[in-house]
Amino acid sequence: MSDFCGLLTSQREAVPLKSIEVEVEVRDHVATVVSTLHYENKEDKPIEAVFVFPLPGDAAVCHFSAKIGQTQIVAEVKEKQQACEEYDDALSSGQQAFLLEESEQSPDIFTLSVGSLPPGESASIRLEYVTELAVQADDGLRFCLPAVLNPRYQPQGSDGASVQVTSVPASLVPYSLSFSARVSSPRPVCKIESSCSLDPLQYLNTEQTQATVKLAEGHKFNRDVELLIYYKDAHQPTAVVEAGQASAEPGTLMGDPVVMLSLYPEFPQSVTSSLASCGEFVFLIDRSGSMDCSINNIMHQETRIGSARDTLLLLLKSLPMGCYFNIYSFGSNYEHIFPNSVEYNQKTMAKALKKVEEMDADLGGTEILEPLKHIYSCPIIPNHPRQLFVFTDGEVSNTKEVIDLVKQNSGSHRCFSFGIGEGASSALITGMAKEGGGHAQFITGTDRMQPKVMQSLRYSLQPSVKDISVTWDLPQGVSVTDLSPPITALFHGQRSLIYAQLTGESSEAAEGSVTLKYTLAGHPSQNQLHFSLKPTEDTGLTLHRLGARSLIRSLEINFEGQQNEGVERKVVELSVQSGVSSSLTAFIVVNKDSSEPIKGPLLYIVDNPASCINANCGLFDISDDYSRSSKIGRTVNKKVKSVFSRIGSYLKLSRRASSERKEMSQCSAASIKPEETLKDPLLQLVSLQEAHGCWLLDPMLAAALGKTSKELENRKPSTVNQEVWATILALIWLHGFKMDMKEEWELLALKAVSWLRAQNAPCVAECVEAGNALLGCEVQKDLVGL
Known part of the structure; x- marks a missing residue:
């Protein structure tokens, strides 16, 4: 063709x-x-x-x-x-x-x-x-x-055909x-x-x-x-009411007022600084041919798979000791580093990093459904809640089937999804995160993947908002019908919009209220919002249509793949009545x-x-x-x-062969790589950190810090052991030269500080002073966290 x-x-x-x-x-x-x-x-x-x-x-x-x-x-x-x-x-x-x-x-x-x-x-x-x-x-x-x-990869055995684009x-x-x-x-x-x-x-x-x-x-x-x-005061909850359509029948969705509640809890410093030391972290990496493209489609820029490798390095170094983890990668088929998730330690981390270094965009198509099924089939580890991180450029055609699978398993895990590059399917990325109770992020243009992913990892280690309840206080004669599914939890960085239909009229009261309650880290919170029951007319019916869309999507997802004439009839009726697709x-x-x-x-x-x-x-x-x-x-x-x-x-497309050929070839011009690339100095230093948080005093660390082994040895205070000295030097270098990238290394630095505290090392202040003199920095001890 x-x-x-x-x-x-x-x-x-x-x-x-x-x-x-x-x-x-x-x-x-x-x-x-x-x-x-x-x-x-x-x-x-x-x-x-x-x-x-x-x-x-x-x-x-x-x-x-x-x-x-x-x-x-x-x-x-x-x-x-x-x-x-x-x-x-x-x-x-x-x-x-x-x-x-x-x-x-x-x-x-x-x-x-x-x-x-x-x-x-x-x-x-x-x-x-x-x-x-x-x-x-x-x-x-x-x-x-x-x-x-982008071209949407057509999985084997699926119906329909995909339109190929170049x-x-x-x-x-x-x-x-x-x-x-x-x-x-x-x-x-x-x-x-x-x-x-x-x-x-x-x-x-x-x-x-x-x-x-x-x-x-x-x-x-x-x-x-x-x-x-x-906006200013972004975390302030709101309740907005929209009048019904004058020509619509009262008692119908379009004829009644609709209210939209916004809940976007603010997490105080005391909560965000509290990080869990348990969990099962599963990373699912797209290795299809299109991952060889650059993120922003500009020649000579870092490829998507290259950025994913660097991100995995930061993730693996930032995990807490004692947690469990595994890494899956997928294309036309899928691979995993370990048969099941393993405990995180120096040996398992080193083995995983070696495999990560070998990863390339060489697995053909984009079969994301099968690895997800395998992940969900693995037994849950007691007291280690599963956190799934999915990295993909989102070019699949069976989006609804994937989202439905995530929803079916939403009670056993959280899903954090990352759309890489221009054209990533917003339906796939946002749908997986929404149904998996996680957070969606998009990496486009000049964005760096690492800070966004590390932010999500931090969210996954923090407590979540629980025990969420919505209580309506309406005058006699007015009732409420929920248009949105109930909220079970919200995590740092998540916001929820709740839609409800208000039916009936009150001859006396012109105002209603709603009380939002939740618990965060054991502390209860309550907000009461007042709203008018007689809102201004002619507001465009935006909230009505979004409420209808929310209800339609819930019906479609809950009965995906099932023959249910009653549900299908209700979807069609809602769609026709609201004018929503x-x-x-x-x-x-x-x-x-x-x-x-x-x-x-x-x-x-x-x-x-x-x-x-x-x-x-x-x-x-x-x-x-x-x-x-x-x-x-x-x-x-x-x-x-x-x-x-x-x-x-x-x-007359060959569904599988054409898709794979297109994915493998479409970005060849955009992914020209130099024969040899120098590792980023930050990543070079990070790669040397041990799983429990310390650094070793060796020539590779000296090279990463821009010094010789002799210089590091000569400046070491005599009463301090080598690992403590090396770790303090690494922390000083991070704070002295890479503060603009703190989001990327903050978690692994916290792990290093925890390790140092556990050593009860003497003369920490002397070490910091000596380290500053050696590296040419002016980092204070308290800024390092010591």
Whole structure:
């Protein structure tokens, strides 16, 4: 199969898609995103174009409309099979039609079919979705407009076909992007940051609770557009009520008010400094071919697998003595260093590090499901809670199946997930962490993997918020229905948004309240929040749609793979009523004014636009398969195939072989490595630390500190043994030269300090003074922790 760049015509000219406009409205913790896509058919015959594009994994698509000429048509949400049949019927009869549907394998991939666009005709597509903003480790809220859709590896034996895409230079992208965001919150907006160039932040009021920001001129849409939003008093819980839709029936989800509670507990210093010395730590590393890419798709940068190796070194050095651990790696198959998790000591750590040094991106595809099954089949170690750390670039098609497996085992472990590089599936990364009760992090652009991962390790060693309860105090005549699953625990850095429907009216009271209670490290906490039962009208129904999405996702996950007509019917009803997308429904638009029959063959064009800069497009004349009198043929044995299956049948992809070849070759240009690389000085020093926390006084330590063995020996106070002296020198070097990277080495330094205290070594102050003189530092004893 030939590879094409962008969406091309038969004369290799661009392209129905002309431009993309994106407007974002952020209200506190949630965002409404409106994208307008402009198309023009420059062919001399009608076309059908299929665009495959990514959205955030927890997004709720809630509006879809098309404007052809002066005619505006708003889409309806219908059961998927019915929508697909109406789409095919429309094209067969010569009508224009548009179909938007969610992938059956992953909720963060959508396809938009633009059907029967006549020669010379233009069309504008308006797509709107709402999404929660993820909390970052530094309390910022992350909004991401995905710009990259990587190939999704198709596991052996799975149904459907995947669309293969290949990297395209930004200069070849034939469409433009405009992007602006408006932010409002009850609390002041402190700052907004981005990996992309932004125009200066503009405040709209003196309280600084409203602000706008735009992308700077000249932005190339070749990477995700990421905003990090920081509010004052980020940990203050809130309760926000949204009025129901005036035209909807009272008593229904859309007709009643919906309340959103935000719970983001603050962990005091006394808790964050308390680290557990037990646990089973399982690290699952992606070694598929795509891990040979650089993190930010820039040549000569560190590869994803290289960064993962360095991160594993820091992790293994930072684990507490007496815990248990194991390392799994996966590609087309999987490997593990030990048959079962082993106790952490010098011998097991050394064996694991030797294996880590040999790891490369050489295992082919991305079969993450089987190693997860093996991990969950291993017996739990008493008094050592399991903590699973998953590292992947997130390019799999069976996302829902993976998330469902994590959910089934959520009672036995916590899952911390890390999406590496542009295009990592947000549905997979956030879904695993959410269902596994952990924390999700994304490593993109110039981000370093190590500080984010070490932060999550620290979270995993700290106590969690438990005994969470939500108690409503509502006037007589008003009742509450939960739309979100109950919260069992929250960990440092986690926030939970809770949605509930308020039904009924009170003739007297216009206010209700809710009490949030929880326990942290044995200390109870309580917050009472008051809210209006008669909120302001016309708030956009953002909370209603997110509440509906939360309920739909819970139903889909709880009954994944099971035939349950009652649940499926409820999902379809909720989706249709709220106008929110689901795996069982689709948006359909038919322009019934365009009734002239199609003349000649209909060109079938496939693209991954991006929002998708990574594009592999084909132009196919399908006149043999598609004509005025025949449908494309979605129905097989009365079951409708999705657009993905249809695309796959035209491209005739070999699911496994093609995926593996693509993963192994797609990043060859981006992963050029020098023959020899010098180890980072920090990692060189870290690699020499013993499992119990000390360093040995030897030539390798001297070289890492930039000194000779003789210099280290001559400066050693006579009453101190070699290991104590070496360990104090290493701590002084870390504090003196690497304070900007403290998050990466802080845990292993704490372990070293604990070891030193256990030695009851004399003359520590003398050692620190001598160490400062030797290394040219001015580190105080108390700063080291001694």
